[in-house]
Every structure is written in structure tokens, then in C-alpha cells.
Amino acid sequence: MAMLEGMELRRERPDDAEFLKQLFYAVRSPEFGAAGWPEEQTRDFLAIQERMQWTHYDRTYKRLERWIVERNGRSIGRLYLATEPDALRVVEISIMPEDRGRGLGSGLLRSVLEQASAAGLDVVLSVDRGNRAEGLYRRMGFEAVRDEGMKTGMRWRGPAS
Numbered sequence: 001m002a003m004l005e006g007m008e009l010r011r012e013r014p015d016d017a018e019f020l021k022q023l024f025y026a027v028r029s030p031e032f033g034a035a036g037w038p039e040e041q042t043r044d045f046l047a048i049q050e051r052m053q054w055t056h057y058d059r060t061y062k063r064l065e066r067w068i069v070e071r072n073g074r075s076i077g078r079l080y081l082a083t084e085p086d087a088l089r090v091v092e093i094s095i096m097p098e099d100r101g102r103g104l105g106s107g108l109l110r111s112v113l114e115q116a117s118a119a120g121l122d123v124v125l126s127v128d129r130g131n132r133a134e135g136l137y138r139r140m141g142f143e144a145v146r147d148e149g150m151k152t153g154m155r156w157r158g159p160a161s
Helices: 014-028 039-060 104-119 133-139
Strands: 007-011 064-071 074-083 087-095 122-128 143-147 151-156
Touching: 014 039, 014 074, 014 087, 064 104, 074 104, 087 104, 104 122, 104 133, 122 133, 133 151
Parallel strands: 087 122
Antiparallel strands: 007 064, 064 074, 074 087, 122 151, 143 151
16 A cells, blocks of 8 residues: 555554554543543543454454554554455544644545555445544545444445446
């Protein structure tokens, strides 16, 4: 995949476990700030949520590719992709909060679209309602195709569609 300067993907390894915990906490903990939970309670709850997410991903996506996003040699995020019969599914794009707003997520997504286009596949994803990433997805050509309750299913149609 073509990446932004200084950014690269590598396969996830067992020694990424601590970074992945930090990333999950950094991405999800703001949701609990308004609840007024003590820090320790938030960490404990999110540790359980992280384990549940791993279980869900392992059960749901048989062909899941787990990538670590690095920028200038430092881990800053993750990209999880699953190949489906007619599409490439973006299971997750997560970037550390301090690394957002620099075009990294849109650069990753452009690379995914290029990969899918070369393979003649569409790209599908689900986005939480109210997540500001939905605007990015729409700007990049994704269309809402399905109401998934708390999420919206979106599809980018490749040139072969």
C-alpha cells in the first residue's frame, strides 16, 4: 500500500500487546469522561471491553489482517482489514489521539481504496452514528447503505462495480 511519508504498516506481533492496550484506552476512554468514573474503574472496564473486542474479531472475521501503523518508527495506530467475497472490509482504523488531524487516517484509507480498486473489490465499513469519521468516509466516496442500529453500514464502490 502507498503510505504517507514516514508512515508504514507492519504485521501485528505479540510484543505489540502493551501498545494495543494503550491505543484502545486512548481511543475509548474519552467516552467515559462524562460518566465521572474513577480512572481505575475506567481502565478495568476498558480492559474487559478490549478482550471482548478481540474475541468478537476472532469469531467474526476469518480472514482478518492485523496491521500496526508506524510513523517514523513509532507505533501510532492499527488498521484491521478483512477480505470478504465481494469487498474489502475496514474492520478498524485507530490512530492515537495526539497523532490525529495530520491526514494519517485519510492516507490509510486512500491506500485501502487503491488496494481494493486494484483487486476489483468494493470497500465496506461500519461507523458509529455521530462519529466525525463519517464525514471523511463520505468525502472519500462512501455511501450509507445500511442502518445497523447504533452504526451506519457504508460502501465505496470500486471501478468494477
